[in-house]
Amino acid sequence: MLGAPEGGVDSQFGVFFAAGGGMTRLSQSDLYAVLGFIQEIDGVKEQAIFPDRLLSSLAKLIPSDTICYDEMSADGAKLARSHFPVDAVPEDAEAACDRLVHQHPMVSHYFLTRDSRALTASDFVSRRDFKRLELYQDCYHRIGWEYQLAVLVPSARSLIRALMFNRQRRDYSDRDRMVAELIRPHIAQAQLAAQTRSLVHGMVTSVERAAEAHHLTRREREVLDLVAEGLTNREIADALFVSDRTVHKHVENLFRKLGVHTRMAAARALSPSPGGGRPDTR
Numbered sequence: 001m002l003g004a005p006e007g008g009v010d011s012q013f014g015v016f017f018a019a020g021g022g023m024t025r026l027s028q029s030d031l032y033a034v035l036g037f038i039q040e041i042d043g044v045k046e047q048a049i050f051p052d053r054l055l056s057s058l059a060k061l062i063p064s065d066t067i068c069y070d071e072m073s074a075d076g077a078k079l080a081r082s083h084f085p086v087d088a089v090p091e092d093a094e095a096a097c098d099r100l101v102h103q104h105p106m107v108s109h110y111f112l113t114r115d116s117r118a119l120t121a122s123d124f125v126s127r128r129d130f131k132r133l134e135l136y137q138d139c140y141h142r143i144g145w146e147y148q149l150a151v152l153v154p155s156a157r158s159l160i161r162a163l164m165f166n167r168q169r170r171d172y173s174d175r176d177r178m179v180a181e182l183i184r185p186h187i188a189q190a191q192l193a194a195q196t197r198s199l200v201h202g203m204v205t206s207v208e209r210a211a212e213a214h215h216l217t218r219r220e221r222e223v224l225d226l227v228a229e230g231l232t233n234r235e236i237a238d239a240l241f242v243s244d245r246t247v248h249k250h251v252e253n254l255f256r257k258l259g260v261h262t263r264m265a266a267a268r269a270l271s272p273s274p275g276g277g278r279p280d281t282r
Helices: 028-042 047-061 091-103 105-113 127-131 134-143 174-213 218-228 233-240 244-258 263-269
Strands: 006-010 014-019 022-025 066-073 078-084 147-153 159-167
Touching: 028 047, 028 174, 047 066, 047 078, 047 174, 091 105, 091 134, 105 147, 105 159, 127 134, 147 174, 159 174, 218 233, 218 244, 218 263, 233 244, 244 263
Parallel strands: none
Antiparallel strands: 006 014, 014 022, 066 078, 066 159, 147 159
16 A cells, blocks of 8 residues: 655745655645744754654644654663643553554554655555554544554664654645655754753753862863863963963862862863763764
8 A cells, every 4th residue: 555655846836746646736835834843843952842842843734633752662662752732642541552552553564664754544554444453442532543644753773753643533635744754854853953952051061060069260160171172281371361370370270179180180070971871863
């Protein structure tokens, strides 16, 4: 039932792709909506709030009754989950979904192939057969999920990031698929940027707290930063427009306050401890 959509760019009318024997074209308003979405998620500064902000922005772009974001390890262990609206899924129904999720044909397909296309449940199974699944009876039917659109967000091989759009009354259109395809890489890029900002902010905060704990002055911090860059006392003096003797005195104070005896040890004294985590680069 699956067939890869073929697409391209029409210089006069915009972006289009072929599916199901027909041609789908995004309107100008669709393209502006996609650009607005990208701007919204690019503005998220913290990784902790990224999933919730992402889902609220997606709800305006691909209208749905519920949107779910899941992070799973390669073996299927749940790492993180968010819903929009936040109270859309009762706990008992969510537990049933987790218990029976292996029955969903899209989930099985993604785990086996890592196929990144935006796909709907109807690509794999008829509605009659889907309604026969225990997953549908115990979970989807209770919540009101009749139609699904799913897409994988690009991630490391050890991680699966999936978005599941759910509706009760109508299936997802080729327009919805195309929009989901267009935004996939931008979601990954924005999430990586949010991770990086959070990591850097944490490192800066750690260094600032360590400097306060050692009672370093603002000038001593400036000297220490330049020491960490490998500059000599003369080079530091030139950079700060002070004398070599003044820099020498600052370095002595740094050694005393930090309890070290070498420039390398001083440079490392305020560095964030290893193992603080790195952004999930692709």
